[in-house]
Amino acid sequence: MATTVQQNGQVRFGITEPISLGGPTKLDVIKTKALEKYLQDAGLYETNEEALRREEVLGRLDEIVKTWIKKISRDKGLSDETIEQANAKIFTFGSYRLKVHGPGADIDTLCVGPRYATRGNCFFGELHRMLSELPEVTELHSVPDAYVPLMGFKLNGVSIDLLYAKLPLWIIPEDLDLSKDSILENADEQTVRSLNGCRVTDQIFRLVPNIQSFRTTLRCIRFWAKKRGVYSNVSGFLGGINWALLVARICQLYPNALPNMLVSRFFRVYTQWRWPNPILLCSIDDEGSYSLGLQVWDPRRNPKDCLHKMPIITPAYPCMNSSYNVSASTLRIMTGEFQRGKDICEAMEAKEADQWDTLFEPFGFFEAYKNYLQINISASNVENLKKWRGWVESRFRQLTLMIERHTYDMLQCHPHPRGFQEDSRPLQCSLFMGLQRKQGVPAAGGKPFDIRRTIEEFKNTVYGYMLFVPGMEVSVSHVMRRNIPSFVFPGGVRPLRKSKGTWDSKRSSEERVSSTGSSSTITSLENKAVKKRKLGDDETLTDQSRNSKRVAVSVHLEKGEDGSPNSSVESICSAPMKDDCSKGAGESHLVEKKATPQASHCQESEEVEDNFGFRNQVVKQVSVSAITSNGSSLSNGAVEVEELEDVLVQQPVVTHKASVQQRKPIIKLNFTSLGTTNAKNIRAC
Structure with missing residues (x-):
């Protein structure tokens, strides 16, 4: 398999021309040394x-x-x-x-x-x-x-x-x-x-122009990914080899850059990447490869490859997708983190933020959502718990896929990449998943999501463990943010209030201010309700208006509804697999923008070629029909949902008559104005 290309007396790494051949400035050298010192002080190097x-x-x-x-x-x-x-x-x-x-x-x-x-x-x-x-x-x-x-x-x-x-x-x-x-x-x-x-x-070493810059950049990105909670292949995010391939591609596009610039360009490039266009360090169909008939990743021939959300292809034969675990929800989370990284790096370049601490701020998972699923895993002894926990964690991403499928991607999931264990319960540990409504889905006027059957399906899958022994148990329950157990927090102490002064908190405040226009309808309804109460017109209010606890979820997303980058932004994609995938309207190329010697390399053009072949081959998500509880089918249509704050995934709890409390509604979908059709799962490549 070819590793480099000789062109005009220069060695070219990768399958496309580099975006920029610009070398480092004095400022880049200074900032790179500061980055290396930060990583050293963070304890990322062994003695x-x-x-x-x-x-x-x-x-x-x-x-x-x-x-x-x-x-x-x-x-x-x-x-x-x-x-x-x-x-x-x-x-x-x-x-x-x-x-x-x-x-x-x-x-x-x-x-x-x-x-x-x-x-x-x-x-x-x-x-x-x-x-x-x-x-x-x-x-x-x-x-x-x-x-x-x-x-x-x-x-x-x-x-x-x-x-x-x-x-x-x-x-x-x-x-x-x-x-x-x-x-x-x-x-x-x-x-x-x-x-x-x-x-x-071995192939990565052959395909990167500067191994030392690659290592420093990768060490930085791995540290960032762990801090931001997106380093976990088993949870549906990315693992070590995935991040290595992503960083290697950036090194190919900026062969003469130092880690300071490579980190910045990492976030810039992948913020604009149009997934599911694949990451390729070298050509898959290399004529010089020793073909042994092993199956390689190719959506033109393998229908299952069309379903991959974020393909990152290994460079060694047989080339495979190393990130097949990624789901729609985890891809949305990672693209949001790429955007955050890009914004911070741009602020650092503008000297608005002069420290790396901002980039590596830990993600406040238990502050980010109002609703969570808590998966409790228990066993009769420590050895069985270790085996049982490993099995359940390996199935955890299946729960994300099930919820996405059963709610038609209207309920988005955020699995936490690691488990938690309470000191007082050595034979039990817990996994958590954040839940939120997809942007654009109405927050009022319908019934809540019902994912009880989804939970039961997940539990049935988990209990299919071949090494199952009595005592291995798993339970799933809904937990509100205010009721998150204290053992998940550092030192077992729950914070008194939300973190303030962090980049995330500041951006959230800005987004709430900027989103006042989108929530004006809700605010108007609330104001009208207050005015009617003052006028004594309570009898004109609906039951939902009277319930002061029911407010609409307001989540600001910079991305589109499907979590993809804005289509107006120029994408940076890999070159196609051979000529049959390289044709497409508006074919473009990797172009380096001419600049004066005094101009910074930050000004290079971001115009790159689009992989029209792969874009036309990837799966298109076609609406599928919904199945009702009695077995009949409902065609996909408008969905009305209520506030996610009231979520119930457990079986109904029988309360004592002496202490009867109002039961919270379950999460369930309400399809309105839908006709009956045959249920079909339609997928097209």
């Missing part, structure tokens, strides 16, 4: 002692697998010569291989073994037994049924995730090169997926 310790642990792991493979070869009755030459080799990948890991981070490792060392009996059998008998190995657990099977453990206190790849070779050479496509010949699917991590990492 020399810890780095040495990791190298020693990897050396010990290599000794273990070499001892293991010789034992396997003896047990198989192989010849003395084969036993003497028997070898297994350890490779690293992920954040450790990219050198962007922080203190205490896991090391992603791959064990490559010969053809006679099977994954089942040999790797998850004999090697697991050997590791369990070593005193320096703790917290050993196997996940043989995962999409990418692995063993996890701690070796001398260092966390290791170990994958296995069985190659069709009798002898594994010490100088084995995993980057060659021929290594995949006759390999099974699990081996191909296990090798993918190392092969993608």
Whole structure:
């Protein structure tokens, strides 16, 4: 697979011309040093002692697998010569291989073994037994049924995730090169997926113009993503490899820029990106690749690929979408975070904000919404809780997809990327999901959303766990913001009031002021109600007007209703896959704007080519019919909903007669003026 292109005596990285070839200014050098110092002070770099310790642990792991493979070869009755030459080799990948890991981070490792060392009996059998008998190995657990099977453990206190790849070779050479496509010949699917991590990492190194600038920028973006709550592949956001590919693409577009500028351009580019156009570091259909018939990501041939919301394609054969977990809700959240990052970086360039702290302000998840779902996970012992929690967390994103599907994307979800545990309840932990109405959906005049069936479907999916044992329980309940349990807050102390003085709080205040026009109708109705009460005309008020607690949800979104960037903004998209995808009206190109020597590189043109081929191939969301509770179907139409503040997803609670309280309405949809049709799920590419 090609990595670079030679053109006019210069090396071009990526599949398009760079946006700017401008080099750094003196101010960029100063700000980059300030950024590096900030990252250093934030504790993102490990000490020399810890780095040495990791190298020693990897050396010990290599000794273990070499001892293991010789034992396997003896047990198989192989010849003395084969036993003497028997070898297994350890490779690293992920954040450790990219050198962007922080203190205490896991090391992603791959064990490559010969053809006679099977994954089942040999790797998850004999090697697991050997590791369990070593005193320096703790917290050993196997996940043989995962999409990418692995063993996890701690070796001398260092966390290791170990994958296995069985190659069709009798002898594994010490100088084995995993980057060659021929290594995949006759390999099974699990081996191909296990090798993918190392092969993608190797390709990234070949496809970025400046590795040091790439590493610093990626370290910054990873830190930002974790602070803003969008670093979690399992929750439907992006994981380590996804962020690495996004940063690598920016490095290709600005090959001579320093991390200060690359961070700024990262947010500028991805604010304008027209998803689902894919991120490509190199061409997928490379004529020089060693074609082995493995399926690659291609929406022109694979209908399922049309459904991906935010495709970020791995550069190693077979090229796959590394971000298939992203949903409509999580994409909307991330595009909003890109916009926030862009605004802050522009303010920093305008010297309105001269500190990086603003960019890395933690996201106030439990202040952002009025309604939340709380998913409680419990088990009978610590070991079962660990397994059960991992399974439920792996299914958590399915709840987002179910709610989106059952409410026709009118109820938007924001899953929190990590769980919380109360000290007084060691056998229970909780996941949380924020809920809000989609912009443009009326907040009054109809019935609330009903997601009880959705919750039951999710629970049925979760209880399908193959390793389920009695005592494993999961419950889902609706929690208002004011009733969020205190153990989710730092130190277990609930803040007395909302955070003030932060960028988010200031922007929220500005947005509320700017949105007064859109909420004028609501304000007018409230004022009229107050006036009628003063005039003694209460009998003319409706029940809903009398209920002072029922107010419309007012959520300001800078994006369109579908969460995509404004169409008036020029998009920056990847070049197409070969010529058949490159044709389209208004074809444009990556152009560098001419500027005077005194002009800053911030003035480069953002006119880039649009991927018309892929845009025409991606799935179009077609309205589907709704199913009523009695099995009949209703065609999609206008939806009226009430304030989301009253949400109930549990079964009705029987109250004592002595303390009967008014029951809050459930979240349910009300379809008005709808005709009956046959229910169909229509998808088009």
